[in-house]
Amino acid sequence: MHKLPIIARRPISSLWIFSLVLVSTFAGEVAIMLLLPYLPAWSKTALLQGLLDASILTLVMAPAIWWLVVKPLRRLLESRAQLLHSLFRAQEQERSRIARDLHDEIGQQLTAMLVGLATIESARDLCSAQKLAQNLRKVGATAHDEVRRLASGLRPGVLEELGLVAAIERLCEDFQKLHGVVVQLKVPETDFGKHSLAVEASLYRILQESLTNVARHAQASSVDVALTRKGNLVTLSIADDGRGMKGSADAQLSNERRKQGLDSIRERAEMLHGECLIDTATQGGVLIQVTVHTMG
Ligand SMILES: Nc1ncnc2c1ncn2[C@@H]1O[C@H](COP(=O)(O)OP(=O)(O)OP(=O)(O)O)[C@@H](O)[C@H]1O
Ligand SMILES: [Mg+2]
Incomplete structure (x- = not known):
């Protein structure tokens, strides 16, 4: 099994987000209150005050929204894409390993059997055909063993032995x-x-x-x-x-x-x-x- 890199970070708690949003809103409102007395008289209409209020609040809230919402969301999407990519790569590697093992193990034995069978077909006498058939039986038995080994995920047994x-x-x-x-x-x-x-x-x-x-x-x-x-x-x-x-x-x-x-x-x-x-x-x-x- 391929180990996947651990890429997901611990999510920020909802209480932490809620507190930061409250603190940012409070800071924005305080800033507006402190600014209001210094504003010129013409800007103190309800419409202008509303606009100013909203702008200051947005300015104060923007970094909090960026840090608390946009960044974690982007990180989450990036991790998801990375995880999918790693999964896909691991799956591809596993598949090509199995394909290679099948080709190199079973494919070789079957080729040997096919070539051997062709030789038996054209054998001149029964004795040499029997000898070849005996060899082929051994190849068949090895192929059978290899299928079992492959199925249980083991490497070529002869090397270990x-x-x-x-x-x-x-x-x-x-x-x-x-x-x-x-x-x-x-x-x-x-x-x-x-x-x-x-x-x-x-x-x-x-x-x-x-x-x-x-x-x-x-x-x-x-x-x-x-x-x-x-x-x-x-x-x-x-x-x-x-x-x-x-x-x-x-x-x-x-x-x-x-x-x-x-x-x-x-x-x-x-x-x-x-x-x-x-x-x-x-x-x-x-x-x-x-x-x-x-x-x-
Ligand atoms: N020892 C060799 N002598 C002559 N030609 C060879 C030899 N080894 C490989 N070739 C040539 O190179 C080609 C590619 O070999 P390769 O092992 O990649 O494929 P293959 O043996 O045809 O099929 P398989 O995928 O089952 O191995 C062969 O088809 C053959 O034409
Ligand atoms: Mg070949």
């Missing part, structure tokens, strides 16, 4: 098995440290989306994944040897509905005040390189 490095190793292993793309993984052997869940979950999901893109668009035979740390900066890079962005541009045009993936990678890096580079890899495919601060 294993830590980032082991979770990445498992993700790469599963990807290689499922898609037949060789993954060359380089992670620090020791002392990678435990980082905030925001940093770990973001890096994990960036890798998930990048690998899903490799399976879906790259037609690659291998992908290099590296996780490195320099001081307070962690860099994750994913580079494939596939056909690159230009090669997959047709698929891009025919599928305008989707394409949240790269945006969500950029957004995740931005949210952690990090940098995201999407470029051509030295192997010819796509390079995705994200550097974030370990403190988030």
Whole structure:
């Protein structure tokens, strides 16, 4: 839940307003009484006296009305607008978080299942089809777990259980098995440290989306994944040897509905005040390189 800023101030009490209005009116009347004897004779007609009375009273009352009525009313309207704005922003943030989680968690698993099913369709023999079906069952079970976790508002369980490095190793292993793309993984052997869940979950999901893109668009035979740390900066890079962005541009045009993936990678890096580079890899495919601060 997002905390809303407390912007409403304590209202002024009615008794306090009433007393101030009485005091101001009294002060106005006293001022008029004191002024009257000094006025020239021609101004002492009933009409002029009435006008003078009303003007002095208005002048005396104006600051009180401004301070007691206009200012609080304006403050109230401003707070209301601010509160609505904060509510709207919080709601939007929550929605985009859920959309991103749905895309990054369930979307990836379903894509893996679709790609796997297509492979089963064209399997040459029953044995290899059975092997793939077994893998797909595991993916289905993971997707099912993730739906449950998402529904109860939890973060990716594998990170909590294993830590980032082991979770990445498992993700790469599963990807290689499922898609037949060789993954060359380089992670620090020791002392990678435990980082905030925001940093770990973001890096994990960036890798998930990048690998899903490799399976879906790259037609690659291998992908290099590296996780490195320099001081307070962690860099994750994913580079494939596939056909690159230009090669997959047709698929891009025919599928305008989707394409949240790269945006969500950029957004995740931005949210952690990090940098995201999407470029051509030295192997010819796509390079995705994200550097974030370990403190988030
Ligand atoms: N590794 C890659 N190799 C080749 N093309 C890629 C690669 N990654 C992304 N692309 C291209 O960039 C486009 C945008 O990718 P993005 O992940 O944003 O969307 P998507 O994968 O099409 O859909 P989704 O929103 O489900 O992720 C893809 O449609 C594809 O054409
Ligand atoms: Mg994608």
